[in-house]
Amino acid sequence: DSGVTQTPKHLITATGQRVTLRCSPRSGDLSVYWYQQSLDQGLQFLIQYYNGEERAKGNILERFSAQQFPDLHSELNLSSLELGDSALYFCASSADGDYEQYFGPGTRLTVT
Amino acid sequence: GQQLNQSPQSMFIQEGEDVSMNCTSSSIFNTWLWYKQDPGEGPVLLIALYKAGELTSNGRLTAQFGITRKDSFLNISASIPSDVGIYFCAGAGGTSYGKLTFGQGTILTVHP
Numbered sequence: 001d002s003g004v005t006q007t008p009k010h011l012i013t014a015t016g017q018r019v020t021l022r023c024s025p026r027s028g029d030l031s032v033y034w035y036q037q038s039l040d041q042g043l044q045f046l047i048q049y050y051n052g053e054e055r056a057k058g059n060i061l062e063r064f065s066a067q068q069f070p071d072l073h074s075e076l077n078l079s080s081l082e083l084g085d086s087a088l089y090f091c092a093s094s095a096d097g098d099y100e101q102y103f104g105p106g107t108r109l110t111v112t
Numbered sequence: 113g114q115q116l117n118q119s120p121q122s123m124f125i126q127e128g129e130d131v132s133m134n135c136t137s138s139s140i141f142n143t144w145l146w147y148k149q150d151p152g153e154g155p156v157l158l159i160a161l162y163k164a165g166e167l168t169s170n171g172r173l174t175a176q177f178g179i180t181r182k183d184s185f186l187n188i189s190a191s192i193p194s195d196v197g198i199y200f201c202a203g204a205g206g207t208s209y210g211k212l213t214f215g216q217g218t219i220l221t222v223h224p
Contacts, residue, residue, distance in 0.1 A: 043214040056210050099143040099204040103154035
């Protein structure tokens with residue numbers, strides 16, 4: 001158990017819909033990262049937050065957004081969903097933005 | 113952008129054998145990490161390397177940070193059935209603060 005929690009574990013929704021994925025980092029970690037894992041693209045970095053502020057951005061679509069709240073939990077919002085958004089979404093956390101990132105169990109999103 | 117080439121893509125070995133896998137990059141990284149992912153779970157951090165030439169062990173696992181800073185190697189000695197899974201290398205550093213770039217993964221199968 002990494003100490004990172006993610007909810008929900010599974011999510012099935014229809015195209016065009018909007019969903020919110022939630023992540024709670026390890027106790028004491030200030031940085032939260034979001035990654036997408038798909039069969040064709042592998043593990044891809046989406047975005048990083050550090051203590052409530054956006055720190056780095058990857059190839060995150062404009063339809064996707066994230067935020068980190070004062071209690072340090074984070075949410076990833078995915079809107080206008082397309083079939084191609086079906087993937088595993090992982091949250092990871094680290095102590096102060098260093099590279100040793102600890103991953104949660106992931107949310108499996110299926111868009112039908 | 114930065115790309116990591118991980119090889120081999122898959123390995124089928126007998127229990128007790130040693131395993132080697134590697135990762136090469138088109139550009140320099142300041143940090144190399146190795147993760148293992150079991151089906152339906154998030155990646156688990158195995159080893160982190162911070163200095164060129166560094167050799168680090170974690171039980172039966174040994175990893176090295178290449179001298180050129182463009183490659184890394186992971187060795188598993190005396191493999192056991194629970195070593196089965198997907199092993200990922202990840203690189204970080206430079207302008208990609210906090211962001212991990214992952215290899216495509218090596219699928220390891222261990223026959224008892």
